Structure formats: C-alpha cells, structure tokens
Amino acid sequence: MARSLVPTVCPYCAVGCGLTIVVDDGLAVGIEYMQDHPVSEGSLCPKGNAALEMLYHPDRLTHPLKRTGEGWLSIGWPEALDLVAGGLSKALCEGGPKSLGFIASSKCTNEESYLIQKMARSLGCANIDSCARLCHSSSVTGLGRALGTCSTTNILSDLANSRCILAIGTNFAENHPIIARWVFRAREAGGKLIVADPRRTPTAWGGDLFLQLNPGTDVALINGMIKVILDEGLINRRFIEDRTEGFSDLESSLEGFTLSEAERITGVSASDIVGAARAYARSPASAIVYCMGVTQHANGTDNVQALANLLLICGQIGRSGSGIYPLRGQNNVQGTCDMGCLPDFYPGYLSPEDPRTQGAFRKAWGSDRLPKAAGLTSLEMMDAALDGTIKAMYIIGEDAANTHPCSKRTARALGKLGFLVVQDIFLTDTARLADVVLPAACWAEKEGSSTSTERRIQWYEQAVEPPGEAMADLWIICSLAKRLGLNFHYRSSKEVMNEICEIVPIYRGVRPAYGKGVLWPCKKEGEISILHEETFPLARGRAIIRPVHFRRTAEETSSRYPFLLIIGRIGAHHNAGSMTMRSATLLGMAPHRFVEINPKDALSLGLDDGADVVVTTARGEAMARTRSTDRVMPGTLFMPFHFPGANYLVRGYRDEHSGMGELKIAACRIERC
Amino acid sequence: MRSLFVDERRCIGCLACKESCPEGKIRIMDDEVREIIFPSTCGNDCTICEEACQEKAISLGDERPGAPEITLRFHLIPCEDCLRGFITEPMLERLKASIPRDLQIDSSGLSWLRLCPSCRRALERERMAASHLRR
Amino acid sequence: MRSIYVDLDRCLGCRACEVACGRIHGTSRISVAILRDRISIPMTCRQCQRATCAMACPTEALVQEGEGISFVPERCNGCGLCLLACPFGLVDLWAGKAERCDHCMEKSPACVATCPSGALAFREEMAFSKAARTRAVLRASRAIEGVRR
Known part of the structure; x- marks a missing residue:
C-alpha cells in the first residue's frame, strides 16, 4: 500500500484542532500539521502531537470479552452481541425501561451518539446520559x-x-x-x-x-x-x-x-x-x-x-x-449533547415534555415507546443501581468508576447491577466490572463527525484498521439494535448524518464535508457564526437575568481536614488517563500523581518538595508527591484527577439544577506517608 | 581475534570510541574519575573505533592471548556550580586551544567553560528569566 | 538568516514544542522549563555566528557556514567536544551523534509550527526585533485603570 495523508481531528479536547495522519502501508506513522485549519492554524498541543501513540498500545482491546469464574474469556462477536442483547432484554422484560441505564461517550462520533440515544429512547428508556454531566x-x-x-x-x-x-x-x-x-x-x-x-x-x-x-x-x-x-x-x-x-x-x-x-x-x-x-x-x-x-x-x-x-x-x-x-473538555462533548445524550433533552435540546418533540420523533423513528419525561442523570443512575431500580447498564467509553465524584460509590453501584456491558478501547477500571466488554475502534480507526466546542462539525475519515476484531461503535450499536428488534439499518455514518440533518433543527443544512467543517447553525458561506445577534431562543426572544446569591456549597475545612483540595487537569494528560497514560511521551511528562502545596504550608508541615504524602478526605485517601509552589494559596492544595483515585476524594454533592456533582473542592488533610 | 592497543598519551578521554563501537564493548564509567575500559581483544572484523578516534590513540593489531583489559583513568574536573565532574583535563585544554579567548568569557565576565553543560543551560535560563521579569 | 525566536510573554510552558521535536527527531532538541512559577523558557541552539561547537569539532562534522552551522552526521564520531563547547549547554549526544537544532533543515521548524500560543517564531532577526519593540510599547500602555500591576 502506498503512503497516504488522511485529514482528521485531534481526539483529545474539544478545541477541535485539525491534523493530517501520515499512513504508510496501513500504519499511522506520522502527523502533518494542517496549517490552513481555521481553529488551530496547524498548531497542536503536546497531546495532539502524541495522539498516535496510543493507537498501537498492547493494552488495546482486540476481542469481545466475557466474564467467567476463571476470569476473562475471549469470545466472538455473535456470542457477545447475543449476550448483551439478552442481558438488556432480560432487565427490560423484568423491570421495564426504567431498569435500564445508558451512558454515551463523548469520544464517539455524532452519528454514534445519535444512535445510542435513539436506541435507549426507542426501548422506552429515558436514562441516557454522558460525561457532559461531569463537565458542563x-x-x-x-x-x-x-x-x-x-x-x-x-x-x-x-x-x-x-x-x-x-x-x-x-x-x-x-x-x-x-x-x-x-x-x-x-x-x-x-x-x-x-x-x-x-x-x-x-x-x-x-x-x-x-x-x-x-x-x-x-x-x-x-x-x-x-x-x-x-x-x-x-x-x-x-x-x-x-x-x-x-x-x-x-x-x-x-x-x-x-x-x-x-x-x-x-x-x-x-x-x-x-x-x-x-x-x-x-x-x-x-x-x-x-x-x-x-x-x-x-x-x-x-x-x-x-x-x-x-x-x-x-x-x-x-x-x-x-x-x-x-x-468543553472532550473532543465531541458538544456533539454528544447536541445529539441528545442527556436525560432531559432529545436531540437538538428539545424537551421530552413538549408534545411537538414527541410528535416529531415518534414520526421520524417510527416508535410509540418514546419516553415523555426526563430520565436519570449518570449520577442518579448510580443511586438507582444501588437501590435496585436499574438492573442493567450499557456504558460506552466512560470510566465512571474513576471519574465520578466519590467514585468508590459508583464502582459499588456498577458491581450491584445484574448486567453490565462496557464498550471501550482499553480495559478500564469500569470495564473490569462488566459482564461483557466490547472492543471498540478509536478515532483514527473509524469515520464520522464530531462537533467541537465552537459548534464546528468536522468530518474525519478512517485512517487505519482497528486492532484485532475491534469494531466501530456505529457497527456495534447497529448490530445490537437489530438484535433488540430495532430497525437500525444504517450502512454508513453519512446515512446517519442525513437523518440527523433532517430531524435535528440545529443541524439543519449540515452536509458532510472535509476540511474546515461547518458551524451550526448553518449560515451562508463566509458569515461569522455568532449566536444571539438579534434574539434569544427563549419565550419572547429575550434573555433571562436571574439573581443568584452566594452560597457556601463546597465542603468547609475543619480541624480534622484543614486544607481545601482543588481537583483539576494538567496539560500532559486527559481525563481519567486511559489514553494519555498509554502514551509514552505524555506519561514521561507527568508520570506520577502530585499535589501542589504552598511553600509556607510545606514548611510548617515539614514537607520537602517531592515528599511522598497521603491526602485524606472523609471519603478516602490518595497517595501523591508534593510539589511546593506558590501556584496555590496557603490553605489550598491542588491535585490532578487523571491518575485513578483522585475522584474518590470528592464529596459529589449535587447541583439541584443540573445534577452536577461537586468535583472541584474537598476538605482534606495532608500527611507524610 | 585482534587485540586493541591504546596509546594513553594520546587519549583525551572523550566519548568517540565508546559512542561508535557497534557492539558497545568500550565502557565508560564517570564519577570523580572517568574510567574507560577497553576490551583486550575484539572478535569483530571492523575498524570503527580506530577510525573514530580523532586522536589516533587506538590501533588494532594481531591477537595477544591473555592480555588484560585496558583501563584508562582521567580525573574529571568538577563543575564550579554543581561540583559534579564533567570534563577531562585534556579535553578542557583542547577546548581552550580551539575556542578564541574572547569567546571563553561571556558578557558578564564568566568563564563558562568551568561550568557543566546543564548548569550553563540553567544559568542562561535564569538570566533570561531575570531580565524578562524585571521589565 | 532566519532563526527561531521566542516571545517569552507568550510561552506558557505547555511543552508542545518538545513533543513535536521529539516526534520528528527521536529526541527533543528544544527544552522548556518553568522558572519561579512565573515564566517558561524554551531553549534551543542559537545558531551562533561564531559557533564554538564548530570550532571544537575535531572531525569537521559541525562546520560554520556563512551565518549558519552545517552538520554532516556521517562525519560525527560522538566525541562530545561540541557538547562541552556550547556556552549554553544546548548540544546533546543522541544515538552516538551530536544532536542540536538544525531548523528542521530550514523547512518550517516543527516546534514553531506546533506552538499553540504562537510564542515561537521562525523569522529574520530584523523582523523580530521590530515586533518586539511593538510589544514593548503595548505593554507600557496596558495598565488597567485603578489597579496595581
């Protein structure tokens, strides 16, 4: 095979930088910068430069896996899909649609996100959410x-x-x-x-x-x-x-x-x-x-x-x-939200309670089982798993057991399910809890579109083949849907996108095109897309000013937990780290969990720079190395959440409006270990 | 099999032979002293190390059975900043001879040759930071 | 002659340049370090006009050529004299050869192309100092009313 150049979009954050993959003899061998890209102008951050490194990692999942008494057993696709369809159907028969839960992935394409929520809703299940719950x-x-x-x-x-x-x-x-x-x-x-x-x-x-x-x-x-x-x-x-x-x-x-x-x-x-x-x-x-x-x-x-x-x-x-x-954080979290992988919105942010929404989707999807009310958020699904309401879950690409606040509780909830299927590219801590694990293709191994944080819908081609028997999420979802009796006869992403453009108002006029992509809402060529130039899409076309008062919702310090721990991101890693921790360059840049501490606090606690410490909150503890720096104020600490275990520490009190869990701050203490 | 001959009056203690040997047979250990350990014999039919040595200190000849390994020792002059040894005396002399005197002292009057490369880099960074933050 | 220049006001220490350079050359010829938690400084070969590395090279692998420095890897024996002859410690040895920035052979250097914040520039010296002067004027006029800087 000859050398070819395949235009694509960086799989990490939602800025949506373009890059070109150099493919030689079927292997992704290099990156060329896309200097005419409207967002990045050819530039890439460290993660973008290292984006190819995880493609060929030996940890990639290559076969469907079934949990047995003796550990994981590699199985074929027909058996795996039968098992998953059986597991979901059993819960559906026994407990109805309320006993199912779906978590979509912001690493999937728009088309895949659209199909997974269509699958959930076509089964009558409103419990469909995504990682947007934890970010925006x-x-x-x-x-x-x-x-x-x-x-x-x-x-x-x-x-x-x-x-x-x-x-x-x-x-x-x-x-x-x-x-x-x-x-x-x-x-x-x-x-x-x-x-x-x-x-x-x-x-x-x-x-x-x-x-x-x-x-x-x-x-x-x-x-x-x-x-x-x-x-x-x-x-x-x-x-x-x-x-x-x-x-x-x-x-x-x-x-x-x-x-x-x-x-x-x-x-x-x-x-x-x-x-x-x-x-x-x-x-x-x-x-x-x-x-x-x-x-x-x-x-x-x-x-x-x-x-x-x-x-x-x-x-x-x-x-x-x-x-x-x-x-936005994930490459396609905007698109996943646009596609309705949210329990309270159908695609295009249409309310399930609105009869017009119901009418439109009933007609388009030919289903009379569509939920008429909002479902559970991903965090509420864990409550429902713990109390036995939800019996089976289908999770794509989310390492909930690491990313959820108070994540040990989420792991316990997932462990309690009658049936869990996880679809991912690596055996994450969440996948380890599953009954069946489905190996998925990653960004460079499939085609589709993603929507960046600026509403730019960009298409990418398949550059290389997925490893082993791993398959594109689109194929997996469609194959599963057919076994569940749904009419999902899509042969390509473009067919799905055509359906999206027909029935999702904000995507009207979008047509697959490579290069700089298109912005929703679609405007004439050359127009800068600015929202709300004249009106707001609310009643009377007016924006709503609503007074808010300061409330102390974060955990407060105490004599037992005298520091405020801030949890956040660092440049070298991405989210729960399943990809970046498998990239040698990025891991080399930040190999260990660290905790930033103000030099004054470090001095008074007698902690040297680089000391091994344990940071403890009321939920649990995490080990880290100190980094003495005045980036943080006295009394505060900072720890990245990419290294599994950090989100054990946070309390996860929920925002009454959005269901967001308090992931940012926790009261803690820090001690030498 | 051939034997290795090393002329210790010629050797300046650089890395050329070690870096060029495709078999990694020449070892260098750095502490306060740089120890260069040459095998007494080499089974390879190559002359790479001999050609690599710009000092013409290495020659390959007929095998002398039972000859011991050859170890050369050079005192490493410590960096004036971090105090770690980093350069042999003959190498320093070589640099002093090849670099014009006006370039051996930087604009602040520092004889930078006395610092190890990583301290030079750190010092330059410090200077850039200081001058930039002063603005 | 074009060179790689850094605008320290723009460098945010992301290290994309290191990753890009390492991706292309196997090891990075540019290194970034953050000092005092306030400033990030990338450093790479300055392409000295009187290059001491070339003066020290015993095999004519590194040669001063006009305003630049050329490197013939086949001639390099890995002796390490150039590394010790660089006043800024910006030459390394990698895989037995001298390793220093060669501006990606005068094509668009990867570190410059990848720099997200636009801190690195590959341009003529004159053009650069003009841009630097413009920035200095802007800095002086920037104070926010009523606020200590």
Missing part, C-alpha cells in the same frame, strides 16, 4: 435558562477581536492551549486579559489582572463586579431594555450586597474587583471564557447564571468579540 451540565442548565443555548456563542478565533477577556475557572494555557493563540492576538491588538482562578496557573501569567479568589466563591466575585457596574452606571441600559428580562430583580437582589462583602468572601481586593468590572463593562467587546472551575460545583448552575447576568447587563453578547465561551 451546569452550563447546559445555566446558559440554557439564561440565553437559550449552551455552547460558545462565538467561534474561538473571534476571541482575537475581543478587547477584554475574562477567563474564569479555566487554565486554558495547559488544557486548551490553542485558546491562548487567539487570546494573545487580542492582547497584541491592545485587549486586556483578566484571569480569575484560585491558582496562579500559566493562564494567569499572561493576564493584565489576576484575581486569586478563594475556591468556590465565584458567585460573590461576579456579583461584586455586577455591583460595581450597577453603582457606576456602566450597564448597557438599551440592551437590558430591548433584549432581557429580570433586570430589576437583579438590582434589588444586590441592594444589600457590598463590595467589602465581596472582598471578604472572595479574598480578592475591592480595588481589583472594581478594576475587573470597569475593564469588562467599558470595553467595546468583552468575552467570558470559562471551564470546570465554574461548572464543577454543587452551585455550578448559579455560577454560570452569574456570568450570564454579568454579560447581559453589559450587553456583551451577540457581536464580534463579545460573547461567552464554555470550554
């Missing part, structure tokens, strides 16, 4: 309620046109490095960067103003900024009157709130809050960029609503350079 479910609720959509309102490159960028709860320098490209372009043109984070990360280095707020106090900081803007008359009155509702409630809700209170709660000086507020409100075009530091809290929806309030009273939306950017 608070954005889905918060932005959904305030603006009517949950995605970046502007494309990433439009950040270059901002004159003030508020980056809050995001360490894009490490975790979405391509963002820095556009932020720096804005700075070169005179734009200002304000970074709000409890940690002084590399993102903060480039900031004109760094607001080092106490963990979990985002609402107080934003309300403080709003207070300044109200008091100094920096609001955009015309925008508020023409395009929003609820402003007077916000005004009255903050009557008793003072800047000194904001200073006391957040630890950020009043003068810095004033500076940030003025810079954001006065700039001709301001953008908000945020990530897990905002969303992964038990008050995540409030945090997001507070940001929405800020941008709405300033009218900083709907124009070039003005907007809000929730930075």
Whole structure:
C-alpha cells in the first residue's frame, strides 16, 4: 500500500484542532500539521502531537470479552452481541425501561451518539446520559435558562477581536492551549486579559489582572463586579431594555450586597474587583471564557447564571468579540449533547415534555415507546443501581468508576447491577466490572463527525484498521439494535448524518464535508457564526437575568481536614488517563500523581518538595508527591484527577439544577506517608 | 581475534570510541574519575573505533592471548556550580586551544567553560528569566 | 538568516514544542522549563555566528557556514567536544551523534509550527526585533485603570 495523508481531528479536547495522519502501508506513522485549519492554524498541543501513540498500545482491546469464574474469556462477536442483547432484554422484560441505564461517550462520533440515544429512547428508556454531566451540565442548565443555548456563542478565533477577556475557572494555557493563540492576538491588538482562578496557573501569567479568589466563591466575585457596574452606571441600559428580562430583580437582589462583602468572601481586593468590572463593562467587546472551575460545583448552575447576568447587563453578547465561551473538555462533548445524550433533552435540546418533540420523533423513528419525561442523570443512575431500580447498564467509553465524584460509590453501584456491558478501547477500571466488554475502534480507526466546542462539525475519515476484531461503535450499536428488534439499518455514518440533518433543527443544512467543517447553525458561506445577534431562543426572544446569591456549597475545612483540595487537569494528560497514560511521551511528562502545596504550608508541615504524602478526605485517601509552589494559596492544595483515585476524594454533592456533582473542592488533610 | 592497543598519551578521554563501537564493548564509567575500559581483544572484523578516534590513540593489531583489559583513568574536573565532574583535563585544554579567548568569557565576565553543560543551560535560563521579569 | 525566536510573554510552558521535536527527531532538541512559577523558557541552539561547537569539532562534522552551522552526521564520531563547547549547554549526544537544532533543515521548524500560543517564531532577526519593540510599547500602555500591576 502506498503512503497516504488522511485529514482528521485531534481526539483529545474539544478545541477541535485539525491534523493530517501520515499512513504508510496501513500504519499511522506520522502527523502533518494542517496549517490552513481555521481553529488551530496547524498548531497542536503536546497531546495532539502524541495522539498516535496510543493507537498501537498492547493494552488495546482486540476481542469481545466475557466474564467467567476463571476470569476473562475471549469470545466472538455473535456470542457477545447475543449476550448483551439478552442481558438488556432480560432487565427490560423484568423491570421495564426504567431498569435500564445508558451512558454515551463523548469520544464517539455524532452519528454514534445519535444512535445510542435513539436506541435507549426507542426501548422506552429515558436514562441516557454522558460525561457532559461531569463537565458542563451546569452550563447546559445555566446558559440554557439564561440565553437559550449552551455552547460558545462565538467561534474561538473571534476571541482575537475581543478587547477584554475574562477567563474564569479555566487554565486554558495547559488544557486548551490553542485558546491562548487567539487570546494573545487580542492582547497584541491592545485587549486586556483578566484571569480569575484560585491558582496562579500559566493562564494567569499572561493576564493584565489576576484575581486569586478563594475556591468556590465565584458567585460573590461576579456579583461584586455586577455591583460595581450597577453603582457606576456602566450597564448597557438599551440592551437590558430591548433584549432581557429580570433586570430589576437583579438590582434589588444586590441592594444589600457590598463590595467589602465581596472582598471578604472572595479574598480578592475591592480595588481589583472594581478594576475587573470597569475593564469588562467599558470595553467595546468583552468575552467570558470559562471551564470546570465554574461548572464543577454543587452551585455550578448559579455560577454560570452569574456570568450570564454579568454579560447581559453589559450587553456583551451577540457581536464580534463579545460573547461567552464554555470550554468543553472532550473532543465531541458538544456533539454528544447536541445529539441528545442527556436525560432531559432529545436531540437538538428539545424537551421530552413538549408534545411537538414527541410528535416529531415518534414520526421520524417510527416508535410509540418514546419516553415523555426526563430520565436519570449518570449520577442518579448510580443511586438507582444501588437501590435496585436499574438492573442493567450499557456504558460506552466512560470510566465512571474513576471519574465520578466519590467514585468508590459508583464502582459499588456498577458491581450491584445484574448486567453490565462496557464498550471501550482499553480495559478500564469500569470495564473490569462488566459482564461483557466490547472492543471498540478509536478515532483514527473509524469515520464520522464530531462537533467541537465552537459548534464546528468536522468530518474525519478512517485512517487505519482497528486492532484485532475491534469494531466501530456505529457497527456495534447497529448490530445490537437489530438484535433488540430495532430497525437500525444504517450502512454508513453519512446515512446517519442525513437523518440527523433532517430531524435535528440545529443541524439543519449540515452536509458532510472535509476540511474546515461547518458551524451550526448553518449560515451562508463566509458569515461569522455568532449566536444571539438579534434574539434569544427563549419565550419572547429575550434573555433571562436571574439573581443568584452566594452560597457556601463546597465542603468547609475543619480541624480534622484543614486544607481545601482543588481537583483539576494538567496539560500532559486527559481525563481519567486511559489514553494519555498509554502514551509514552505524555506519561514521561507527568508520570506520577502530585499535589501542589504552598511553600509556607510545606514548611510548617515539614514537607520537602517531592515528599511522598497521603491526602485524606472523609471519603478516602490518595497517595501523591508534593510539589511546593506558590501556584496555590496557603490553605489550598491542588491535585490532578487523571491518575485513578483522585475522584474518590470528592464529596459529589449535587447541583439541584443540573445534577452536577461537586468535583472541584474537598476538605482534606495532608500527611507524610 | 585482534587485540586493541591504546596509546594513553594520546587519549583525551572523550566519548568517540565508546559512542561508535557497534557492539558497545568500550565502557565508560564517570564519577570523580572517568574510567574507560577497553576490551583486550575484539572478535569483530571492523575498524570503527580506530577510525573514530580523532586522536589516533587506538590501533588494532594481531591477537595477544591473555592480555588484560585496558583501563584508562582521567580525573574529571568538577563543575564550579554543581561540583559534579564533567570534563577531562585534556579535553578542557583542547577546548581552550580551539575556542578564541574572547569567546571563553561571556558578557558578564564568566568563564563558562568551568561550568557543566546543564548548569550553563540553567544559568542562561535564569538570566533570561531575570531580565524578562524585571521589565 | 532566519532563526527561531521566542516571545517569552507568550510561552506558557505547555511543552508542545518538545513533543513535536521529539516526534520528528527521536529526541527533543528544544527544552522548556518553568522558572519561579512565573515564566517558561524554551531553549534551543542559537545558531551562533561564531559557533564554538564548530570550532571544537575535531572531525569537521559541525562546520560554520556563512551565518549558519552545517552538520554532516556521517562525519560525527560522538566525541562530545561540541557538547562541552556550547556556552549554553544546548548540544546533546543522541544515538552516538551530536544532536542540536538544525531548523528542521530550514523547512518550517516543527516546534514553531506546533506552538499553540504562537510564542515561537521562525523569522529574520530584523523582523523580530521590530515586533518586539511593538510589544514593548503595548505593554507600557496596558495598565488597567485603578489597579496595581
């Protein structure tokens, strides 16, 4: 076979960088940079550069596996699919659709995500969720309620046109490095960067103003900024009157709130809050960029609503350079949400309670069993597994036993199921709990589309063959669906995409095309896609300002647990690490779990740099090596969650609106081990 | 089988022979002293080490049965910063001879040849950081 | 002559350049380190105009050629003198040969192409200093009103 160049999209984060895989004699042998790519312009972060390394790892799953008394037994596909269909059907017969649970994967294509939720709903089951629950479910609720959509309102490159960028709860320098490209372009043109984070990360280095707020106090900081803007008359009155509702409630809700209170709660000086507020409100075009530091809290929806309030009273939306950017984590988490792998939304964010939704999908799918109400979130499914309501689960590509908050509880729940099938590319800790494991093809081994955080739908071709008998998720889902009596006769991803484009309103007009992809909602060639230029897709076309008050939802420190542990990401790894820990280069960059501790705390506890310690919370403990650094404030620690076990430590209190678990902060102690 | 002859007056203690031997038969151990251990005989029909040695210190000849391994020892001059030995005396002399004197001292007056390469790199980084952060 | 320049205001220490360089050359010829938790500094061969590495090379593998340095790997015997002759410690030995940045043979260097934040640039010296001056002016005019920097 000859050498060929296959255009594709990076499988890691949701920035959606393009790259070209060099294929020689059927093997992926190299990467070429795609210099005309509209988002990345050829650049790639360390993970993107190392993306091929996991393809040929010896740990790849190559055959379906069945659990037996003596361990795993390799079986053929017909037997595996029969077993899975049997396991799901048995639960369905015995307990009805409520006894099933589905977790889709944001590593799958749009087409695969669409099919898995179609399968669940066609079986009458509303329990379909995805990893978005743990990253941006608070954005889905918060932005959904305030603006009517949950995605970046502007494309990433439009950040270059901002004159003030508020980056809050995001360490894009490490975790979405391509963002820095556009932020720096804005700075070169005179734009200002304000970074709000409890940690002084590399993102903060480039900031004109760094607001080092106490963990979990985002609402107080934003309300403080709003207070300044109200008091100094920096609001955009015309925008508020023409395009929003609820402003007077916000005004009255903050009557008793003072800047000194904001200073006391957040630890950020009043003068810095004033500076940030003025810079954001006065700039001709301001953008908000945020990530897990905002969303992964038990008050995540409030945090997001507070940001929405800020941008709405300033009218900083709907124009070039003005907007809000929730930075998604997984390459296709935007698409997985768009495709309705959420228990409370059909594809295109259509409500199950709306009779029009029911009508449309009943007609399109030819099913009369479609659920008419929201199902359980992934965390609620674990509750239901523990109490015996859910008896069988089908999990694709999610290592729930490591990623869920208080993850030991999730492992216990999965262990209690009558039947668990896990479809993945590696034998993750979650897969180890399964009755049947199905080996899937990974990104470079299949075709399909994914939707990046900026709503860019990009197609990728199959570059190489999957290992052994591993199969594309699309084939697996369709083969299984047929055994479950469903009419899933799709021969290719394109056929599925054609169906999506017909019935999912936001994807109308999308047609498979390589290269730079297309943005939803589809616009004319050359138009910059900016959401909410004139209206918001809510009742009366107006955005909703809703007052939120600071609540302390994070676990508080005590004499037993005197430190606040912040859990987050680092640049070398991705999520639960099943891919990056199998990439020699990336593992070399960050081989061990570490915990950042302020040098003052390290000194008072007598901990040297690099000391082996154990970090303990009320849930459990994790070993790590100390990294003495003033990135973290005294009294706080930071630990990445990529190394299995970190999410054992967090409490997982849930946001009442989104079901997000508190993954960000936990009270802990640290001791030498 | 052929025997290895090493002229210790010529050898400067560099890495050329060790790095070029395809069989890895020449070993170097660094501590305060660099020990270079040559096998007494070599069964390979090659002359790579002989050709690699720019000092012409190695020659291959007829086998001398029972000859012992040859070990050469060089004191390693310690780095002035980290104090770890990093260069042999003859190598340092060679560098001093081949680099013009004005280049042996940097803009701050430092004789950088006395630092090991990793300390030079660290020092340069420190300088760049200091000058950048001062702005 | 074009060179690789770094804008330290933009380097965020992600190390993409290291991974890209290592991917292409087997080992990375650029190294990044974060200092004082405030600044990240990538370092690679400066292509000295009076190159001491070439002066020290006994086999004429490294040769000063005009403003640049050429390297003929077949001539390199791995003696390591160049490594000890670099004032910045930016030459390594790898697989028995001198290992230093050669600008990816004057094609677009991978480290520059991959740099997410645009901190690395491959350009003429003059063009670069002009850009640096522009940035300095911008920095001076940037203070946010009422805020200590």
